[in-house]
Amino acid sequence: MYSMLIKLELKQMLRSRWMQLVGLLFTFVFTSIIVIQQMALPDVEGFTRQTASFLNVLLFLLPLFILTIGSMSIAGDIETGWFSLLKTYPMTRKQYIFGKYLATVIAFLLIVMVAFGVVLALGGLLGGVRLPFIFISLTLLCIAIFTSLALAIGAVAKTRLFALSLSLVLWSFFLLLLSYALMAIGTVVAGHILQKLTIIVMHINPVEWLRFGYFIFTKQASVLGPSFYNVTAFYASPLGYVVYGLVTCLWVALPLAFTARRLKKGEKR
Amino acid sequence: MKKIGCVLLFLLCISSTAYAKFDIQEAIDRAEPGAVINIPAGYYKGNLIVTKNITLRGEKGTEIAAVGEKPAIRIEGADAVMIDNMTLSGKKGIVASEVEGLALRQLKINDVHSAVHIQHGENVHIQHVEIVGTQAHYSKKGNGIAIYQSEKIVVEDSNIKHVQDGIYVEEVDGIVVQRNTVENSRYGTHFMYTENAKALNNTYASNVTGLMVMMTSGITIKDNVVIHHNDMNGSGALLYDVQRADLAFNTMKNNRTAIALQKSAEVQIMHNHFQMNQTAIEGTKVDDQTVVENNQFTGNILTARSDQQGYRLSSNYYDDYVGTDLKNNGTGDVPYVAVSSFGQWMVQQPVYQYFVASPSVVLLTSLDQQINKSARTVLVDETPKLMKDQSVKKVDMDIAQFLLGLFFILSSVWLWKRGLME
Incomplete structure (x- = not known):
């Protein structure tokens, strides 16, 4: 029953026109930016404009698509009564959530596989375009975390339209608003306070968390500046790696737990 | 007995340090001004002092190791001194003060705290010097070539790595630093209170x-x-x-x-x-x-x-x-x-x-x-x-990468279709 649910969810996900369009759009934008940047600029190790573009395309597009599609998927189930129907089958809530989670993750893995494939193939033809391993890893983490968050949003929203708007709000909050708020606060508070606030935000904002992970795992934490020497030094240590892994797991587990709780609450009502 | 013999033979083989018998200091003391002292190849331990116009020229394989805190070669109050073609080791390489017309050429200075230190020098020419410092934090290292209160200095064609400052220049009037490479140090070249300085054709890589x-x-x-x-x-x-x-x-x-x-x-x-x-x-x-x-x-x-x-x-x-x-x-x-x-x-x-x-x-x-x-x-x-x-970027086709990309595209499309069918 459980594997049937995953297959069914995956099938629905892949059949969705929205998903197919997103796949095309992501592949097109991702490939164009990466290929143009890498062809136009000299090949240099380290954090450069081209690696920044790579990272930003990933952080801009992927969370947006995952949050909207993932949240609407679960909200749609609730809205259409599909979730109520599923409950009549011998299947637990956890199985439903994990099924949904796995199906969404697999669907997005297929999309990025196409995009990476196109980048690699074009890179092979044109030369000078590479796909660093760290970006592949970061993409997988991004899918894992944001799918989990998408399900939580869907569980809160209950209607597809509300899920869409909530996803957009949360996406802009993580991508832009939180950073702008911090920058604005920085104009009125002392540097050391801003530094501490930034470290907190780094942990509570998954976009910043992934970006921070990129700098840590590529050993380019110096990009973040001397103000963050202690925190980067910690995360660059073996213990830091473990803590990074734990926090990342929490970013996946907590929204899923929250989703289960929300659905249970909904059932009771 | 046979075993002891073998052990002794083995020890003799692995012992690479053979101290040369030529007494360099005695040769320096005896030399007339303007003399050229050719130092035979060999490993010498000591702290040489030069106070007159001479040339110290090593052969291939000449190495002088400093003892203790003192430099391998100290040059004091001398004119027209040349140190040529040798390897120096120990805590300090060369320390020169009150010198005019000093030339340091073809030197290898390894595992030193500070390699060359010149104070109150004039017409100093340093070329083809290879300096490798120690693997420690910058604060625990000395400089590669340090020049203080001097004038008319040229440092060229030298390679320096793993030191605090590759070339440190303080209160110098007229210095040319050219065609040197400094890597993995704190500062490549550090100019302080200096006038009329030139840094030309150098390569600085991976320093702070x-x-x-x-x-x-x-x-x-x-x-x-x-x-x-x-x-x-x-x-x-x-x-x-x-x-x-x-x-x-x-x-x-x-x-x-x-x-x-x-x-x-x-x-x-x-x-x-x-x-x-x-x-x-x-x-x-x-x-x-x-x-x-x-x-x-x-x-x-x-x-x-x-x-x-x-x-x-x-x-x-x-x-x-x-x-x-x-x-x-x-x-x-x-x-x-x-x-x-x-x-x-x-x-x-x-x-x-x-x-x-x-x-x-x-x-x-x-x-x-x-x-x-x-x-x-x-x-x-x-x-x-x-x-x-405009320079045209060289395009190198990578067939393996292209095929890998193609594999990714085809397999994901296949998986997508399979997902739809099931």
Whole structure:
């Protein structure tokens, strides 16, 4: 029953026109930016404009698509009564959530596989375009975390339209608003306070968390500046790696737990 | 007995240190002024003292190891001394004071705390010196070549690595540092209180800062390659309290900040290539005579940042310039605005560096460029160049990568279809 649910969810996900369009759009934008940047600029190790573009395309597009599609998927189930129907089958809530989670993750893995494939193939033809391993890893983490968050949003929203708007709000909050708020606060508070606030935000904002992970795992934490020497030094240590892994797991587990709780609450009502 | 014999034979074989019998100090003491002392190949231990006009010339395999804190060779109050073709080791290599006409050539100085130290020297010529310091923190190392209160100095064709400062220059009038390579050290070349200095054709790579110039007037920095200075506080070149500096035809690549100007005046930055730096030029408290002209900026995250005073940008090529050239004269029709709110904040509050090239900052910078084009008075290039020396990037087809990409595309499409069918 459980594997049937995953297959069914995956099938629905892949059949969705929205998903197919997103796949095309992501592949097109991702490939164009990466290929143009890498062809136009000299090949240099380290954090450069081209690696920044790579990272930003990933952080801009992927969370947006995952949050909207993932949240609407679960909200749609609730809205259409599909979730109520599923409950009549011998299947637990956890199985439903994990099924949904796995199906969404697999669907997005297929999309990025196409995009990476196109980048690699074009890179092979044109030369000078590479796909660093760290970006592949970061993409997988991004899918894992944001799918989990998408399900939580869907569980809160209950209607597809509300899920869409909530996803957009949360996406802009993580991508832009939180950073702008911090920058604005920085104009009125002392540097050391801003530094501490930034470290907190780094942990509570998954976009910043992934970006921070990129700098840590590529050993380019110096990009973040001397103000963050202690925190980067910690995360660059073996213990830091473990803590990074734990926090990342929490970013996946907590929204899923929250989703289960929300659905249970909904059932009771 | 046979076993003992074998052990002794083995010990004899692995013992590489064979002390030579030639007494160099005695030869120096006996030598007439102007004499050339040829030192036979061999390993010598001691602390030589030279106080007269002589040449010490080693053979291939001549090594002098310093004992204790004293240098391997001390030169005091002598004119026209040459040290040529030998290896030095120990804590200190050469210490020279009150010398005129000193030449150091073809030297290898390994595992030293400080390699060459010259004080009150005149007409000193150092060339083809290979210096390798120790693997320790910069604070626990000495300098490669250190020159104090001297004049008319040339340091050329030397390779230095793993020291505190590759070439340290303090209170020197007239020095040329050329064709040297300094790597993995704190500062590549460090000028302090110096006048009439030239740094030409050097390569500085992977130091904390390539060129550190402080309280110096009249310096030319030309044709150098300055790459990979990415440490927390690193820069390609940092000029602090410098008057009259010319930086021309340098390649500054992959540095945290390519050129940082602080409290400096009359600095000319011309015909340099700035590639893939996090910030190309940063200026604080820079006078209005400072000009950045005819440079090429490619792939830098931030082109320029400054305090309110700014500095003058003129006729540079910027790869992110989006203006047109309807007059077809090679100059953009609208000014290039290098200033960005984020860049200015970063100067005022270093904590902001955390956000460098983050999604929010990228969007902010794009908006900045749209909104503030006419309002800015600093960091605006009224005559941006549109053409640059075009070099065609070599295209190397990678069949394996192409096939891998194709495999990814086909397999994901197949999986997608399979997902739909089941």
